[in-house]
Amino acid sequence: MKLEDMKCGDTATVVRVTGSGQLRKRVLDLGLTRGAKVKLVRVAPLGDPIEIELRGYRLTVRKAEASIVELEEGAR
Amino acid sequence: MITAALIGNPNSGKTTVFNKLTGSIQHVGNWPGVTVERKQGYIRNTSKDRILVVDLPGVYSLSPYSPDEIVSRDYLIGTQESRPDVAINIVDASNMERALYLLLQVSDIGIPMVVVLNMVDVAEQNGIRIDRGKLSQILGCEVVETIGTRNMGTSEIGDAVQRAYDSGAVPKTITYSGEIEECISEVQAVIAPSVRSGLERWCAIKMIERDGMVLGDLDGDVVDRAMAVITEFEARMEDDGMQIMATARYDAAEKIESQCMSRSAKGKGRDTAVSDRIDNILLNRYLGIPIFLAIMLAVYFVSIQTVGTWGSDWINENATSWLQETVADALERAEVSEALTGLIVDGMIAGVFAVIGFLPQIIVLFLCLSILEECGYMSRVAYLLDRLFSRFGLSGKTVIPVVIGMGCGVPAIMGSRTIEDEQTRRITVMTTTFIPCSAKLPIITVIIAAFFRESAVVALMMYVLGICMILMSGIILKKFSGVTGKPSPFVMELPVYHTPTLRNVLINSGEKSWSFVKKAGTFILLSCVVVWFLCSYDWGLGFIGSNETGGSILSDIGGAITGLFALQGFGNHWELTVSSITGLLAKENLLGTLAVLIDPSGSGTGEDGLLTAGALASFCTSGEAMAFLIFNLLCAPCFAAIGAMHKELGDWRLTGFALLYQCVLAWCASLVFYQLWLVAQGMTDPVGLAIAAAVCCVYGYFVAARDPVGAIRRNTERRGNGGTTE
Numbered sequence: 171m172k173l174e175d176m177k178c179g180d181t182a183t184v185v186r187v188t189g190s191g192q193l194r195k196r197v198l199d200l201g202l203t204r205g206a207k208v209k210l211v212r213v214a215p216l217g218d219p220i221e222i223e224l225r226g227y228r229l230t231v232r233k234a235e236a237s238i239v240e241l242e243e244g245a246r
Numbered sequence: 247m248i249t250a251a252l253i254g255n256p257n258s259g260k261t262t263v264f265n266k267l268t269g270s271i272q273h274v275g276n277w278p279g280v281t282v283e284r285k286q287g288y289i290r291n292t293s294k295d296r297i298l299v300v301d302l303p304g305v306y307s308l309s310p311y312s313p314d315e316i317v318s319r320d321y322l323i324g325t326q327e328s329r330p331d332v333a334i335n336i337v338d339a340s341n342m343e344r345a346l347y348l349l350l351q352v353s354d355i356g357i358p359m360v361v362v363l364n365m366v367d368v369a370e371q372n373g374i375r376i377d378r379g380k381l382s383q384i385l386g387c388e389v390v391e392t393i394g395t396r397n398m399g400t401s402e403i404g405d406a407v408q409r410a411y412d413s414g415a416v417p418k419t420i421t422y423s424g425e426i427e428e429c430i431s432e433v434q435a436v437i438a439p440s441v442r443s444g445l446e447r448w449c450a451i452k453m454i455e456r457d458g459m460v461l462g463d464l465d466g467d468v469v470d471r472a473m474a475v476i477t478e479f480e481a482r483m484e485d486d487g488m489q490i491m492a493t494a495r496y497d498a499a500e501k502i503e504s505q506c507m508s509r510s511a512k513g514k515g516r517d518t519a520v521s522d523r524i525d526n527i528l529l530n531r532y533l534g535i536p537i538f539l540a541i542m543l544a545v546y547f548v549s550i551q552t553v554g555t556w557g558s559d560w561i562n563e564n565a566t567s568w569l570q571e572t573v574a575d576a577l578e579r580a581e582v583s584e585a586l587t588g589l590i591v592d593g594m595i596a597g598v599f600a601v602i603g604f605l606p607q608i609i610v611l612f613l614c615l616s617i618l619e620e621c622g623y624m625s626r627v628a629y630l631l632d633r634l635f636s637r638f639g640l641s642g643k644t645v646i647p648v649v650i651g652m653g654c655g656v657p658a659i660m661g662s663r664t665i666e667d668e669q670t671r672r673i674t675v676m677t678t679t680f681i682p683c684s685a686k687l688p689i690i691t692v693i694i695a696a697f698f699r700e701s702a703v704v705a706l707m708m709y710v711l712g713i714c715m716i717l718m719s720g721i722i723l724k725k726f727s728g729v730t731g732k733p734s735p736f737v738m739e740l741p742v743y744h745t746p747t748l749r750n751v752l753i754n755s756g757e758k759s760w761s762f763v764k765k766a767g768t769f770i771l772l773s774c775v776v777v778w779f780l781c782s783y784d785w786g787l788g789f790i791g792s793n794e795t796g797g798s799i800l801s802d803i804g805g806a807i808t809g810l811f812a813l814q815g816f817g818n819h820w821e822l823t824v825s826s827i828t829g830l831l832a833k834e835n836l837l838g839t840l841a842v843l844i845d846p847s848g849s850g851t852g853e854d855g856l857l858t859a860g861a862l863a864s865f866c867t868s869g870e871a872m873a874f875l876i877f878n879l880l881c882a883p884c885f886a887a888i889g890a891m892h893k894e895l896g897d898w899r900l901t902g903f904a905l906l907y908q909c910v911l912a913w914c915a916s917l918v919f920y921q922l923w924l925v926a927q928g929m930t931d932p933v934g935l936a937i938a939a940a941v942c943c944v945y946g947y948f949v950a951a952r953d954p955v956g957a958i959r960r961n962t963e964r965r966g967n968g969g970t971t972e
Contacts, residue, residue, distance in 0.1 A: 187489060192311040193735040198492035199307035200737060201344055206496070212525070215534045216633035221740060225343045225496075228518075228740040230629045232636070235735050 171243060173220060173236040176210040182241040183207055189238035201225045202239050248297045248411045250289075250360075251322055253352060254336030255345055256304030257622075257741040259364045263336060263392060264301045265753055266400040274757055282313050289404045297407055300330065306344065308351045310459040312734055313668065319459075322355050326442060332410050333359045334403065339369035339376055339391075340517070340742075342507065346499035349385070353417040354448040358410040359387045362403060367393045368744075372517050373510040380506035386418030419447065420502070422494040429454060429479040436472045440464055454479075454487040521622075521742045528623070534630050541618070542649045549611035550653025550684070557606025566599040585782075585789040593778035598771055604656050604886060605759060611650060611657040612755035615664065620746030620754075624664050625738060632736060638717045639724035641670040641736075644678075648716065651681040652709075655887040658683075659894055660758065666738075668731040669724065675894045676730075676904040677719045679883040681712040685833035686879055692837060693875050695859035697868035708879060715880060715911065722948045725955050729903050761893070773885040777831050800824060801843075813934045814913070815920040816874035819866055826877065832884050869923035873916040880912035914941045 176182060184206045187197050201224055202208070209223040219232045252267075254260040264272075268287030275284050285301040302321060303314035310316060322333060333352055337345040353359060363376060382389040388406045392399035421427055433450040441449045441464070452460040453469075454476055461469055480486055528537055548554070570591045577587045618624050624643070631642030643665045651658035658678045665671040682690060690705050698704045723730050780800040784790055790797055804824030811817030821843040829836035841857040844865050862871065882888065882905045892901040921938040924931050948954050 186485075192309075193737070195307070195309050195311060195488060195492075196735055196737050198489060199309060199347070200739070201347070201496055203489070203493040203496045205493070211522075212529060214629055214633060215529070215531045216631070218633045219629060219736060221529075221629065225341075227341050227344065228521075228742075229737065230625075230740055231737045232632065232735075235737060 171241045173208070173210065173222065173231070173239055173241065174233045176241075178210055178212055181207060181209045182243055185240045185242050187239050193235055194238060197231075197235075197239060200229060208241070248295050248332060248407060249330045250297055250299050250332040250334050250407050251302055251330040252299050252334045252336065253302045253318060253322070253348070254304060254362075254364075255306055255338060255341070255348060257739060258304065258336045258338040258341070258345060260301070260304055260336045261754075262747060262750055263362060263364060263400060263403075264299065265750060266397055267299055267403060272753075272757075274761065282317050284317075289407070291401065292404045292408070294408050295411070297404055299334070305348065307348060310457050316459075322352065322357070323445065323448075330357060332407050333357050334362060334407065335359055336362045336364050339363050339366045340372055340374060342376070342503045343496065343499045346502055347495050350420055350495050350498060351448075353385065353387075353420065354451060356416045356444045356448070358414060359385075359417045360403065360406045360410050361385060361387055361389045363389055363391045365393065366391050367396070368517060368742075375508045375510070377506040377508070381502070384418070384502055384505060385420075386415070416444075420498055422498060425479070425483065426454075426490065426494055429475065432475045433472050436475065437464065437468055440468050451491060455491045456487055517742050524743055525626070525740075529626060529630065538627060538630055538645075541623075542646065545611070545614045545618075546649055546653060549607055549614055549657070550650065554607035554610035555653075557610075558603050561599065561606065562603045566595070566603070569599070570595050588782055588789070589775070589778065592782075593775045594771065596774060596778075602763075604654065605763065607654055608657045608660065609755060609759045611661065612758050613751060615646070615661060616751045616754040617746050619664060620744075620750055622741045622743045625740055628736075628738065629740065635720075636736070638720035639670070639673055639733075640717075640720045641665055641667060644670065644674045644716075644720075647674055647678040648681055648713070651678045651683060653684050655679040655681075655683050655883050656890045659887060659890040662894060663758070667734045667736075669727075669733040672730045672895060672900070673720055673723045675891055676723060676907060677716045679887055679908070680715040680719070680880055682708050682879050683833070683883075685884070688834055688837060689875060689878060692857055692859050692862060693871045696863040697871060708875070711876070711915075712879065715915070718945070718949060719907070719911070722945070723907070725948065725951075725953060726903075727955075729900060773888075774831060777828065781828065800827060803827070810913075811877070811916075813920065813931075813937060814873040814877060814916045815870040815923075816866065816877070816916075818870065822866070822870075822874050826874075826881070829878055830882065830885055830888075832886070833878070836878065869920055869927065872923065873920040876919050877912045877916040880915055881909045883908075914945070917941060 171182060173182075184202050184204055186204060187194055187202055189197075206224055211221045211223050211228065213220050214230075218234075219230045220236065221228055221230045223229075252260060252264055264285065264287070267289050269290050272285050272287035282303055287299060287301075289297040289299055300321065302318040305312075305315050305318050308315060308319040308322070310319070322330065324330065333355075335345075335349050335352055337349065349361070361381070363378065363381070366376070369376065378389045378391055388410060390399055390402045390406050392403070422430075430447065430450045433453055434446045437449055437453070438446050449460050450472075453472055464472075476487055480490070483490055527533060530537075573595060574587055574591045577590065615624075618627075627646065628642040631645055635641055635644050644662075646664065647658040647661045650661050655678065658681075659675050662671050662674040662678065665674060690708055691700075694700055694704045724733075777800070780803070781798045782789060783799055784797055785799060785802065801820075801824050804827055805820040808817045808820040808823040811823060816822040821840060824843060825836045825839040828839040837857045841861070844857065844861055866874075883891075888901070888905065891904060892898065895901050895904065917934070918938045918941060921931065921934045925935065951957065
């Protein structure tokens with residue numbers, strides 16, 4: 171599952187982060203590592219980017235860039 | 247003297263702690279080679295040694311990617327001879343896991359460390375309590391609690407730094423799982439002879455993360471042997487090093503947090519709840535963008551329309567002329583030559599005050615912007631509008647400089663500071679002056695009064711043209727990656743809203759305003775003196791009167807290059823070309839110069855010293871005037887704005903490129919307009935029209951092609967290899 175498949179208020183758990191280079195490192199550094207729980211909070215008025223909650227803080231990310239994060243449904 | 251490096255996440259209250267520690271006496275500069283701000287200052291009231299605190303940029307990790315991260319890690323690692331004595335690590339108590347993720351990397355570098363647990367009040371409101379003793383025991387370094395905004399605990403930091411320095415103890419090593427530790431020690435054994443002692447663990451971990459900077463520093467065969475160990479490890483773990491290390495570090499951070507943190511159900515997540523309620527309105531699907539526009543309008547109104555402009559007008563109308571008259575009188579009485587008086591009064595004083603005049607606007611603007619930045623709204627702006635601008639290579643935050651640019655390009659260019667992404671920031675700096683500023687407005691007004699019966703539609707078209715050019719340039723400039731830098735991904739924290747502190751806002755806006763005066767000032771002064779000289783002297787270096795222009799060196803230069811604008815129509819009138827040059831001093835100069843040149847008798851000059859519409863209408867055609875207007879709206883801005891551009895871009899090569907780009911675009915746009923106007927008038931010029939079509943094709947190619955710059959370069963090289971000279 172991807173972040174863009176989630177609806178507002180849904181929660182999920184990170185399985186892995188694919189991709190490479192700066193984007194992947196940045197996403198990992200910000201805490202989207204295996205086992206982290208994420209919640210989709212809201213979508214920007216123009217439909218992109220999205221706002222998620224993880225590790226007690228809020229992060230925004232473009233849908234296209236968020237597609238490197240693989241998730242599984244629900245909180246483990 | 248002790249050198250301490252201050253490091254922490256963005257939004258961890260680092261700046262507040264730094265301001266409290268060092269007071270208002272700080273030194274602000276740039277890190278060598280990059281436009282990342284470097285701030286340092288001495289801790290006030292230290293008991294023993296003097297302590298110099300160097301404020302590192304806020305980062306989430308010590309990765310080798312963004313300039314902020316590179317600056318931070320290079321400084322912390324330093325060299326054998328010079329490296330910081332102590333690292334002060336700011337940990338946001340209400341956001342501990344992410345802070346510990348960074349802290350674990352810093353502690354691997356092996357310098358004595360002091361942990362500052364900041365914003366404990368916010369954490370407590372949220373029902374989070376942290377056992378300071380426990381944390382200190384786990385990390386093996388002193389932990390100080392502070393509430394940055396209330397000056398609580400900041401004085402203890404100095405003492406803790408002194409103690410850490412005296413003991414010289416490095417933090418404890420936090421170990422990961424057995425397999426990972428095994429791999430780290432194997433890699434350590436391989437690289438030990440080639441790296442500085444003490445840094446083996448840091449280097450080994452970074453190598454497992456495939457850190458390009460560490461890999462690049464080592465010899466090929468050492469890297470090969472280490473990579474053999476790492477690849478074997480990755481195969482065993484069925485994962486790659488980068489992900490293994492990030493996961494392990496976050497898992498360790500979670501564990502440390504759970505060991506020393508207690509949560510009470512009461513007040514859990516209160517802050518987030520308040521922020522959420524605010525965001526439900528400010529980021530609302532329907533209200534979000536209108537509210538943003540209203541806020542921008544308010545900022546524009548306060549800084550450009552009212553408060554800031556009152557100050558600027560007062561300086562321009564009263565202070566400047568008073569000083570000029572007083573000095574001129576004094577010089578006259580002292581029987582100083584007319585030329586020297588002119589240089590001082592019309593060259594230097596006018597030049598310096600051309601800068602000072604912008605100050606009130608800049609100060610008010612920066613006050614507004616730093617309030618928005620401090621409270622956390624600025625990040626939301628990027629979030630709101632990213633979709634719209636990202637496809638043009640710009641970001642949501644580009645809107646802020648563009649709106650401000652309608653008032654004045656100087657604060658607009660400086661307002662681009664709030665854009666983190668280097669590529670977007672540079673493109674914004676290079677294009678934001680395409681929006682007609684308030685000094686260009688009188689030119690638009692006179693021309694539409696002369697030819698278009700004061701049509702508001704034509705005036706509006708000029709703003710639309712400016713925005714279109716910014717968007718088109720966004721697409722084009724993005725392709726000059728060597729000039730505009732690398733884009734960084736849009737992954738951004740939305741901090742919890744908090745009330746800005748007066749002290750931070752004042753220090754922040756004061757610093758920015760002063761750096762403008764200092765850096766832009768010298769350049770503007772020099773340019774003003776040069777242009778004054780060119781307009782006041784003839785070729786025999788005979789003085790013809792201050793700013794007389796007719797018969798001066800400048801008018802001859804203008805006459806000589808006026809042919810460049812033949813295809814734009816207005817090249818038929820050398821007066822228009824010359825006034826474009828004096829427009830570089832300040833765009834409103836342009837009408838004054840034109841008034842003198844077109845009709846020296848003064849009948850074409852209005853009460854305000856500017857050109858009247860009637861005089862212009864009998865001087866040239868509407869097509870020529872419009873082509874002239876388009877050129878002047880888009881070409882190089884005034885010297886003050888060029889100075890600001892140079893300050894923001896950081897070097898002359900980029901500034902030169904930006905000015906060239908602007909002038910070429912202006913030349914092409916006015917060419918295309920004039921040729922189409924000729925067609926509409928039934929006076930088609932086949933040569934000109936062909937050139938206009940070619941210009942359109944080139945721009946079309948640059949917009950459409952994926953890598954036009956690379957393609958042209960490869961083509962040139964291929965031809966170069968074929969033996970033909972380019």
